[in-house]
Amino acid sequence: MTFPEVRMRRLRRTETLRRMRRETTLSRDDLILPLFVVEGQGVRESVASMPGVLRYSVDQVASEAKVIRDLGIPAVILFGIPAHKDATGRGADAQDGVVQRAVEAIKHSTPELCVITDVCLCEYTDHGHCGIIQDEEVQNDPSLERLAASAVSHANAGADIVAPSDMMDGRVAAIRAALDASGSEHVAILSYAAKFASAFYGPFRDAAESTPSFGDRRAYQMDPPNGREALREMRLDLEEGADALMVKPALPYLDILAAARANFEVPLAAYHVSGEYSMIHAAAERGWLDGPRAMEEALVSIKRAGADWILTYAAKEVAARLSP
Numbered sequence: 189m190t191f192p193e194v195r196m197r198r199l200r201r202t203e204t205l206r207r208m209r210r211e212t213t214l215s216r217d218d219l220i221l222p223l224f225v226v227e228g229q230g231v232r233e234s235v236a237s238m239p240g241v242l243r244y245s246v247d248q249v250a251s252e253a254k255v256i257r258d259l260g261i262p263a264v265i266l267f268g269i270p271a272h273k274d275a276t277g278r279g280a281d282a283q284d285g286v287v288q289r290a291v292e293a294i295k296h297s298t299p300e301l302c303v304i305t306d307v308c309l310c311e312y313t314d315h316g317h318c319g320i321i322q323d324e325e326v327q328n329d330p331s332l333e334r335l336a337a338s339a340v341s342h343a344n345a346g347a348d349i350v351a352p353s354d355m356m357d358g359r360v361a362a363i364r365a366a367l368d369a370s371g372s373e374h375v376a377i378l379s380y381a382a383k384f385a386s387a388f389y390g391p392f393r394d395a396a397e398s399t400p401s402f403g404d405r406r407a408y409q410m411d412p413p414n415g416r417e418a419l420r421e422m423r424l425d426l427e428e429g430a431d432a433l434m435v436k437p438a439l440p441y442l443d444i445l446a447a448a449r450a451n452f453e454v455p456l457a458a459y460h461v462s463g464e465y466s467m468i469h470a471a472a473e474r475g476w477l478d479g480p481r482a483m484e485e486a487l488v489s490i491k492r493a494g495a496d497w498i499l500t501y502a503a504k505e506v507a508a509r510l511s512p
Contacts, residue, residue: 212492214484216260216510220304220457221503223264224395225249225290227271237391238462239469241501243269246286250293253301259507263302265351265499266290267396270312276320277312281337283344291345304349304378305342307335307363316400318354318408326408328356335359336366343372351434353380355408364429378457379430382418382444385409388437388463395462418444419451426454432497437461439486442493449494458490460500480509 199205224235224243231245244252249266256264268287270279279285291303309331310318319331331354339350350367352359360379367375385406393399410418418441422433433452435445436459445458468486472479483502490498500506 219503235395250297253298265304273314277309280312281341288345295346307352310398332362343375351378360428376431378432379425381422381425381433391462445493457497458495
């Protein structure tokens, strides 16, 4: 049958009809909010390159967790910015580290909130790279012990999920073995399995103070043109013990996300990163876009491509607009 018998517009005429036939629905349960945690007391400071995003001290992040819970957002992912950094990122696995204390505070104030922790060294090292440096090159195997120790310290503090984002080979196996040996076999691993060396991370590096002091991260993060390699990375991480997989960034890599959905049955996350978030806000501030509509459209496209979980700085503003 063809026109005039077939009229596709019939089921688009009203908002009710459009809602009834909607194939993809964004839910608050899809959202994970990234939070930046800093040292100090009473700190709630804006990130200039990320409108609406703040950096919180531990006492403030605990109270913010209640707001997040009340909005119906089920999970947060924590990024720590320590007061002092060094060559090996000792603050990453410190028992009294900023993330460790933030996990404890959130679990005390809102125990039902799922707490995910980013496991990497870049926020804790004075050189800004994600592993141990020798002769200005990131050393893979020596970095694994540091990453595993960091994950164990997060689990000991009460994290529900640890999320290694460093892109070292073998890190999932090292973290799984360390967690199990320490009695944290119940803690899940969300692997940044396909993390690309992207231009969209700029605002995050401002917020996390993690810009490399030399070189870049292209020798260990993925090359943007490679799709088949991304699937291999995901498969290897599953074999090493990952419970869920992440694609980062989201919007430029929806094809990777869709391919992952077709190949893997585990939960898939996609990180709607700082640059993706900030460029929508920047365009909206100039009147070039309807900001709320553009943001929600972006997140719906990520879910439509196959994401179960969406990490986004827009989680609060979007959750406030969504129906319960």
